[in-house]
Amino acid sequence: MSLKANLSKSSLMPLMHNIIERIILMLFTIWTGLTIAFLVTRLSPRNPAEQLLSRILAAGTFMRPEEIEAMRRTIMELFGFDKPLWEQYIYFLKSVLSFRFGPSLLNFPVSANDIIAVYMPWTIFLMLMSTIISWVIGVVVGIFMGIWDKRRSIRAIEYMFIIIFPLPYVVLALAFLIIFVGILRIYVGVAYITHLTLSLETFLAMLSRAWLPALSIIVLSIVNWAMGSLALARTAKKEPYVFYGVIRGLPTTALLKRYVGKNVLILQVTALALSLGNIFGGALVTEYIFNYPGLGTVLYNSIVSNDFNTMLGIATYSILGVTIASVLIDMIYPFIDPRVRYGGGE
């Protein structure tokens, strides 16, 4: 019904107009985000090319001074550091458009693209799994808590959540590491596979490595989603139509599904899509604490060793993921929630 109404001729034009406007604005936002990231990398007083050169020299090869000078020039040219800042900037924008980020400094001469391609599946595996599991459990728990919020046991759970909710993730992750690995001594995989294949064996190896970091994300995110859903459910319960339903004596299941649940779900589906856009940047803190081979670890290592190309490559994916997800949501939203229309309409 609502789909048909939205696609009727009268509302199609404003919708198209809105979509085009959103896409243009999105391109500008992406460009600004990339520029900020670029400028931050060039703030560094350390020159990565010099670092690479000194690393090669430290490896113990003997070279004459003019050879060293020639090599320095080659490396500077390769990374583009011999050019003025604006040319480096244009080079960077070109590399974003073609998705070729140049050689990685840390793993020279492997290109940053190859490194990202190797670690991306690990990150997506970890983040996708934990985001979806925590969303499903968190939203369901939150809705139930909202419906029965007068019960004493629910109050107890709420206070437990209140203690966990404001905790910085780092503290929770360390606590998990101490409890599960230090005290309970449960096995966490150390296997690292570079060539991932679609087999059960690979999946199990990844799972054995990812379960603890995933668990720590899931616990904190469940609390997050549950508290959000609880607040939404409480607001929904104050609506007159829910009150009317209660007075009519509707069974709890009907209230749960049709009156409160639906309203919470609409908003939480949007929030889920937004957080799915977040998974491409890697979970820097999780991966660092648990030594998980994902984009977050690569990103951290590239930050501390000034590996600009890899850093900007990962930042680009993360920026694209977030913006595209939020624009997609804006476009799909009128179809999920018939109350929302862009322009025109009634």
Next chain:
Amino acid sequence: MEEVNNMVKYLDMKMSIAIVIVLILYSILVPFTKSYDPRTWNVVPRDTPPSLQYPFGTTSTGQDVFLLTAWALRNTLLLGTIASIMLVLISFTIGSIAGATRNSLLRAILTYLIDSFCIIPFLPILIMVASLWRERLGIIGTALIIAVLGWGGQSRNVRSVIMGLRERTFTYTATFSGYSIFKTIYKSYLPYIVQWLSVAFIFGIIFCTGLETTLSVFGITSLENPTIGTIIFWTREYQAYLRGLWWWYTFPLIFFIILLASLYIIVRRLISIFIIREV
């Protein structure tokens, strides 16, 4: 009956406020009882478990955990407060102008600036910037960096709050009476906004202390000055988890968790009180 109900209703908030005050007093007063600088190392015997003389034990760096915790709480709270004030100031100024202005060009520019700051990978850039200047970053420097990079999300909230206010009748009255944007914001909106700001301020403290802890665990703040985060950093450096020095990390963390939970309870209650009064 009503009175009793109200007493019980806000009991958790009152308790939380009391706890926060006690923690602040603890963090300010305890350093005065010792004659030495809490930052110095090797002033007490190392690795002693909790005893009468050292109620929380001592660390491998030769510091009294009771004193160290007080000093760390003080620094963490100070940093959180300063960062949160700056964060709220920046996000409120930009967000309110973006929401209130009738100049469509200015609004578009500010909205798009806010959006850009929302999508940049915040934590990596924060780590990058902090690691560049880590030697010179004191408490105020760290707070400033957090505020300058992190105002996007809050700003977006302010903008939507103000846009809601803009459509009310009193705004039109103010505009037709010849008020400028700034006068409208500070005369007509501020009473509404003050409630919102106080909530944002406490949330800001929770957010900024969390970030400081994260940065310190990575080892990119000034590590000589104890905060909760740098305590965690040094326990990791000295392998306190494997060597069974549980008192070193347990006491600071318990105090920290209690502090954060109390702040969060206060903020939740404030939200519910304000919503009740508004309706």
